[in-house]
Amino acid sequence: MEFSSKLLENAVQEMSQLPGIGKRTALRLVLHLLKQPEERVEMLSNALLQLKRDVNFCQKCHNISDTEICEICASPKRDETLVCVVEDIRDVMAIENTSQYNGLYHVLGGKISPMEGVGPQDLNIPSLVQRVKNGSVKELIFALSSTMEGDTTNFYIYRQLEGLEVTTSTIARGISVGDELEYADEVTLGRSILNRVPFESSIKAD
Amino acid sequence: MEFSSKLLENAVQEMSQLPGIGKRTALRLVLHLLKQPEERVEMLSNALLQLKRDVNFCQKCHNISDTEICEICASPKRDETLVCVVEDIRDVMAIENTSQYNGLYHVLGGKISPMEGVGPQDLNIPSLVQRVKNGSVKELIFALSSTMEGDTTNFYIYRQLEGLEVTTSTIARGISVGDELEYADEVTLGRSILNRVPFESSIKAD
Structure with missing residues (x-):
């Protein structure tokens, strides 16, 4: 992909580092941002930077949290x-x-x-x-x-x-609620038969 | 979607404003960025901001360019x-x-x-x-x-x-090179017959 501007190329390059974002998608996203007012781009940039700088993980369970303990x-x-x-x-x-x-x-x-x-x-x-x-x-x-x-x-x-x-x-591993048996994979179906549960407890679960 | 952190919610919210990026994808991208070193996030933020602030359009053709004339x-x-x-x-x-x-x-x-x-x-x-x-x-x-x-x-x-x-x-509108006629839509196929070109010129084009 040939770019007419180094700034554009740089932005697309950085954007395409994100997982699942290829060069074409990155270009689409960057051109979209270019059409937005400057404060929108600032808000996105700042939100990402602020999260990265000030993020805190719960000291007990390591969940993301704004407080010491989530x-x-x-x-x-x-x-x-x-x-x-x-x-x-x-x-x-x-x-x-x-x-x-x-x-x-x-x-x-x-x-x-x-x-x-x-x-x-x-x-x-x-x-x-x-x-x-x-x-x-x-x-x-x-x-x-x-x-x-x-x-x-x-x-x-x-x-x-x-x-x-x-x-x-x-x-528990098993067939998803609402799924047809015929489409289930064998490992899941096999496990769900081995690990069957008493009928009474399956009623209680709902 | 319930977030355990305002900073995270904010970043996901901003990310999901991009076209084709839903809340789930935005969360995936933001969590990916969280795992990256801080300078990577800075590079992305700066690349976007710099493009938006310093972008220049060619005075003649309006293409994006780093120079006055592309x-x-x-x-x-x-x-x-x-x-x-x-x-x-x-x-x-x-x-x-x-x-x-x-x-x-x-x-x-x-x-x-x-x-x-x-x-x-x-x-x-x-x-x-x-x-x-x-x-x-x-x-x-x-x-x-x-x-x-x-x-x-x-x-x-x-x-x-x-x-x-x-x-x-x-x-020219017509059937894509390499496409099967049977799968072409009628409007395109119709136009491609109306706007047929002399056989000699089609050879030259290749």
């Missing part, structure tokens, strides 16, 4: 004995959206992935083990994605907890 | 008697990419679109008429998209040029 961890209505282990804050938002969970979270910040150079030391695992050692946590719910990396991470944490008094569970 | 307009190798009228600078880049055109451009900055509140006064039409009046332009090539708005804009300019000595043409 609202969820600080709430007296939450069940402190339950901790749900998730990959990133989008998972916290997704689970919060269901209004079905009343415990706390622990945001790992990723999954163990040798391919991407992410080892256990890059994740918030020591602080999780410390939380369990402190004694108030009775159950850890693993809610990582069920990929090789997710399973590895679950297992690594599980081994770190050996000898500590804590129950571990993982979220 | 490289294309300033080049002595270009045919000054030919001017291709396009909607925005992406069209200039697309045509330049073909290496088939040796004339100059005129970037209108949009199309006449009453639906979107864009009238002739919002486009670079007076300066185009002035260029023709100045005398060196012999042919205008309309290369706007063949939509209602594009056709309206072509026709508006055409009327503005009445009485001036200039040839007008539009780029």
